[in-house]
Amino acid sequence: MLKKIGVILIAVMFLGSMALMPVIDSVQAAEKMAACSCGKDCKCEHCATGKGACHCKPGDKGCSCGKGCGCEHCKTGKGECKCHTGAAAGDVKAPTADADYAKTMVSKAGAFKASYTSEADAVPVNKIISWKLKVETADGKPVKDAEIAVDGAMPEHGHGFPTQPKVTKNNGDGTYVVEGIKFSMTGWWTVTFTIKAGGKTDTVTFNLQLK
Ligand SMILES: [Cu+2]
Numbered sequence: 001m002l003k004k005i006g007v008i009l010i011a012v013m014f015l016g017s018m019a020l021m022p023v024i025d026s027v028q029a030a031e032k033m034a035a036c037s038c039g040k041d042c043k044c045e046h047c048a049t050g051k052g053a054c055h056c057k058p059g060d061k062g063c064s065c066g067k068g069c070g071c072e073h074c075k076t077g078k079g080e081c082k083c084h085t086g087a088a089a090g091d092v093k094a095p096t097a098d099a100d101y102a103k104t105m106v107s108k109a110g111a112f113k114a115s116y117t118s119e120a121d122a123v124p125v126n127k128i129i130s131w132k133l134k135v136e137t138a139d140g141k142p143v144k145d146a147e148i149a150v151d152g153a154m155p156e157h158g159h160g161f162p163t164q165p166k167v168t169k170n171n172g173d174g175t176y177v178v179e180g181i182k183f184s185m186t187g188w189w190t191v192t193f194t195i196k197a198g199g200k201t202d203t204v205t206f207n208l209q210l211k
Helices: 002-034 045-049 072-076
Strands: 104-106 112-118 129-137 147-154 166-170 175-181 187-197 200-210
Touching (some): 104 200, 112 187, 112 200, 129 187, 147 166, 147 175
Antiparallel strands (some): 166 175, 187 200
């Protein structure tokens, strides 16, 4: 009888330690993550697994690309970050004020004032459209010789346009034709123009909420 209880006790202890093993494993894994030697607390491969080198810059919370946009690369450190500049982590909140969705905006550093009109009244989803962009100096003079680059993003999703829109025509009066814009889904989009003119480079970002 005593022998039987002894065997059962040993069996219970053995099974108990087996059951605890995954817990111990995950505690060790958590310790390994916290013990990232670079001390940057980013989520790169190095910080997640302790292998390889950490390429994150100090202050990076996401990944070495510095965009922290939550893409596969930013989560695991593998592959490449394909997020556009301006794409941000999932906790980014869409603007709420009507003014943030205005079709006329002052550029980031205040060099230009830009406004857009869409060829379609309501901006449609999944259709290639063109915009007309009007660029003025801060004091309202038309900017007729700007070099303009276009980039779009869904900051909550970490992706941009499926197309590569371009300025295809300078109308010579401070307005420019932007072709190839395609919003591939509903939701919050940003469209950023990098404007280079008169020795200045500045960016202007429009917000859109597509339904
Ligand atoms: Cu999206």
